[in-house]
Amino acid sequence: MIDPRTLRDDPESVRASQRARGEDEGVVDKLLSLDTSRRSAIAAADKLRAEQKALSKLIPKASGEERAELLTRGKDLSAQVKAAEVEQNQASEEFDQLHRALPNLVHPDAPVGGEDDFTVVKHVGEPTKFDFEPKDHLELMESFGAVDMARGAKVSGSRFYFLTGIGAQLQLGLLNMAIAQALENDFVPMITPSLVRPEIMAGTGFLGAHDSEVYRLRDDDLFLVGTSEVPLAGFHADEILDLSDGPKRYAGWSSCYRREAGAAGKDTRGIIRVHQFDKVEMFVYTRPEDAEAEHQRLLGWEEQMLAKIDVPYRVIDTATGDLGVSAHRKFDCEAWVPTQDAYRELTSTSNCTTFQARRLGIRHRDQNGKPQILATLNGTLATTRWIVAILENHQLEDGSVRVPEALRPFVGGREVLTPLVKK
Template sequence: MIDPALLRENPDLVRRSQQARGNSPESVDEAIAADTARRAAINAFEALRAEQNAFGKTVAQAPKEDKPALVAQAKELSDRVKAAQGDVTAAEEAAQQAFARIENIVIDGVPAGGEDDYVVLREEGVIPAFDFEARDHLELGEKLGAIDMERGTKVSGSRFYFLTGIGARLEIALMNLALNRAIEAGFTPMIVPTLVRPEVMQGTGFLGEHADEVYHLDKEDLYLVGTSEVPLAGYHMDEILDLGRGAKRYAGWSTCYRSEAGSYGKDTRGIIRVHQFNKLEMFVYTTPEDAEAEHQRLLALQEQMMADLGLAYRVIDTAAGDLGSSAARKYDIEAWVPTQGKYRELTSTSNCTTYQARRLDIRYRPDGGKTTPVATLNGTLATTRWIVALLETHQRADGSVTVPEVLRPYLGGLEVMEPAE
């Protein structure tokens, strides 16, 4: 959630942010009214409780013959205090719901608008050109004995697959490369839970308008995560962190699950949009002052991976309406997919400022003073979808695929993936 003080002191900033996201500014007025009602209810409750405490002393000191009448008055006052306490609970719940409708404040310079209103910051690499008819990643994967969609569907349904032989080895190689890069950059490697409690999923902002994309286990009341951002955000929930020696950086390796609600008919061929995949996610806890510099650091790590894998890519500054509720700024990196003739998103990195930390109660104590929320950031360093761009970019006329040099040590020195046929 956003800082309540910001809402009170600069409501116009919050309105502009909501409008940039395509949301109604009326939600700001509703939150202000709910916050005012909450504070009024708290003040009324505290005044009555103070009156009750003072009256209790009067009853204790009163003559015996006066006590029955005073006790009756005390009972009436106690009932009023309980009612006021109920009013506080109701007002706090209403305020919480109103604040939940306000998404994170976008950072200055973020483009306004929706999914198509992004700004291209730069394009890097050489778009591949072939003197033969290029095969798409699924045809290549089947020829290499790397991807088996047919049996994935047989076993689990649509949008499931098997990575087999060199396909399995390629994903593990990619993930290990990313993990080593993260470790070299100071990240602590983590294998994280992929089932989380509702308060963690809610706290990270994944139970908003896209809640239907999340798998829920009703019996256990647990959620399957679509990214290890979620358990990594919950890792320090309800804690006060020591950031005196710098940011806390984690790299979470996990299987991820997404229902892909609303994607009927989209990307049904191959492994671009699937229900299950692996991902290595970077996650950072830092001070609000250092968050934007940390964001650029995550982006640089992602771009270096793209460049070293020989992929042509572009970086876009995502528009406010496509950020999701938690991000204040998000950069997407899209790689060129030759058979589609366009860039497709492979990875992103988000600066969530203090939004998630406020919801999850994660704080630090600057200079030994009053505790304040930390900033959180995330960014993907490798995922299954990258195989799409790798196979198509490095394919050869006979259906073989050149292994990028940076991956060869992770594949026993293999230079070329040969057709299995």
């Protein structure tokens, strides 16, 4: 949630953010009206409770007719207090529901627009060119015995798959390389739960407008996570953290599950857009004033990982209309995919400011020891999709693939992947 004080003191900034996202700015005036009603109801209930408390001190000292009048007044006040508390709770609930539906404020420098209105921050490397007809990642993986799409569909349905042989090794190698880098930078490695409670999923901003993307186990009232960002955000829910020694940084390894409900017909070939994949995700708790600098550090660590797999990529500043509910600003690193003649997202890092922490009740102590809402950030270090960029960019004319040097120690020292000999 955004800070209610921002809503009251600078409503135009909230309206501007809503316009930039392509969302309804009228919700701001509705929230202001609800906030006024809520605060009025709280004040009325507090006043009645104070009267009730004062009256309760008079009753033991009174006698006779005066006592009877005070008792009658007490019953009347009790009924008024109950009615006022009902009104207070209702007003607070209406405000809270709408407040929770309001997305985070966007960064003033984020480009305004939709999915295609991003700004390219920089290019690293030139798009890979071949003097032969390159194979796509699925053809390469099948030639190596690295994936079985047919049996994945047989067992689980479309967009599921088995990573087999070197395919499994590549994923494990990538994620282990990511964990190794995270450890070098003092992240705490975590293996996170795949199932979370509704309040944790909602607290991170993944329910509401986009809950159709989330798998839900209704019998258990649990949700499958689409990223370890969710359990890592919930890890310190309702806690006060000590950030005196700097940010708390975690690197979560998890399987991720996404329904891809609105992606019919998109990237159905291979493992680019699937229902399940594995990922190592960075997650940071820090002071709000340090969040922007930390965001740049996360982007730097992502680029450090991309350098290790030696693929051309670009960094984009995501447009406001394409930001998630929780994101204040988001940078994506997109690798070149030769057979698609396009850049495709491999990493994403978001500064969520105090939005998630406010919903989850996570605070730190300021220099005066007073609890304050902290900021959260997240960023990708490696995912299953990275296999696509590695194979397509490093393929050779004979159908083999050169393994990036930094990855070799994590895949048994292999330097080249070669097609299996058909028997």
